[in-house]
Amino acid sequence: MNKKALIAMSGGVDSSVAALLTKEQGFECMGVTMKLFNNDDACVPREHSCCSLEDVEDARSVAYSLGMPYYVFNFTDRFREDVIDKFVYSYENGLTPNPCIDCNRYLKFEKLFNRAKEIGYDYVVTGHYAKIEYDANVGRFIIKKSSDLSKDQSYVLYSMMQEQLAHTMFPLGGMHKTEVRAIAEKHRFINTDKHDSQDICFVQNGSYADFIEQYTGKSYPEGDFISKSGAVLGRHKGIIRYTVGQRKGLGISYSEPLYVAAVNPQSNTVTLATDSELYSDQLTAKNINLISVSKIEKPMHICAKIRYRHKEDPATVIQTDEDTLVVKFDRPQRAITKGQAVVLYDGDTVVGGGIIQ
Secondary structure, X not given: OOOEEEXXXXXXXXXXXXXXXXXXXXXXXXXXXXXXXXXXXXXXXXXXXXXXHHHHHHHHHHHHHXXXXXXXXXXXXXXXXXXXXXXXXHHXXXXXXXXXXXXXXXXXXXXXXXXXXXXXXXXXXXXXXXXXEEEOOOOEEEEEEOOOOOOOOHHHHOOOOHHHHHOEEOOOOOOOHHHHHHHHHHOOOOOXXXXXXXXXXXXXXXXXXXXXXXXXXXXXXXXXXXXXXXXXXXXXXXHHHOOOOOOOOOOOOOOOOOEEEEEEOOOOEEEEEOHHHHEEEEEEEEEEEEOOOOOOOOOEEEEEEOOOOOOOEEEEEXXXXXXXXXXXXXXXXXXXXXXXXXXXXXXXXXXXXXXXX
8 A cells, every 4th residue: 555645735836746756656645735824813915925715716726727626724723822822922022933933843843743644644745845764873864965065954954853853854965956947847837937935924015013013913112122231212103013133113323233132022122232242152942853863962062053044054963961952162153033944954954953941
C-alpha cells in the first residue's frame, strides 16, 4: 500500500509544486488549506497575503488537476488563540513577535500534524525551502538550510520536534525558486506567476498598530520618549507603535539620529538612543528547542541569527538550564530585540533556537 501524504496548500506556487513532486514519488496525496481567520477577527487579506478565497480556489484547482482530493480545515479558533492573541499581547508588553514562527509551531506542525495522524496519513508536506535529513551519527532528524539561500526558511522551523521531523517532507529544499516556477509553468498551474506572500497574513495595510487597535477595540495612551539617562525627549503615540531599532515615525528633533532602544510598558515610556548605543554582544533565550543535539553539554561555538532578515554571526552558546540559552557573540549585534527568535546554526545545520528575553 502506498504511503499517504497530506499536502498543506496555501494557494501559492511553492506548495503546488510540492504537491506535484510528492504525487510523482508515488504517495497517495490529499490537499488541504487551513482556514486561519475570519474577517471578524482580522482585516480582509490583500492580494499578496495567504488564506484569501482566491488562494483557496487556486489550491483547489491545482489539487484537482493532480487528481487528488482537496479539503479546507477550519483552524480559526486555534489561530486566534496561539497566533493573533499572542501577537497582540507581545506588542502590548513591549515585545516584537514573529507570528510566522508561531503559525508553523502551533498550526502547521501541531494542529495539522495531529489531524494528519488522526485520519491515517503518514506525512505532512509543505512548500518550505529547507531540508530534513536523518543523521545516523547522532540518531536524530535535523534541519538544514535550503539550496536556494535567498529563499531559505530554516529560521522559522527551529521549533520542530523529532516526531514532527520524522513525518514531514519539504520537497523544495534542494531546489531554487526559478526551478519551482519552471515546473509550475510546464504543468500550466493557475498560480505559476503568482507573487509570493508578503508580510503578515492577518494585517491588511501593513500597520500593526492599526490592526491591534481594531482587533482589541482599545486605544493606547501617549507617553514619554526618554533618553537612556531618563531625560524626557518628547511624546510617543502609544507603545504598540514602536519596536527596537526603529527610526521612522518618531517625530523627534535631535542633534543626531535617534532609534528605539527599549519599550517599557510598565512606565509607558519608549527609550531612544543613538545608533552606537543599540549594540550588545549577549542575549538570553527561553522557550528553547534543540534539534541537532538533545542538550548543549558544554560551551559550543556556532553562528546565531537574531531575526529572519539577518545574517547569522559567530557566537558561543551555553545552555544554563533545561529551558535557557545564553548566547555571547564574537562581535556586538545591532538591536537585539525581545520577543524575536534566536536560531543557532552549525554550518548549514540548525542546532536549535529560542525566544529572546
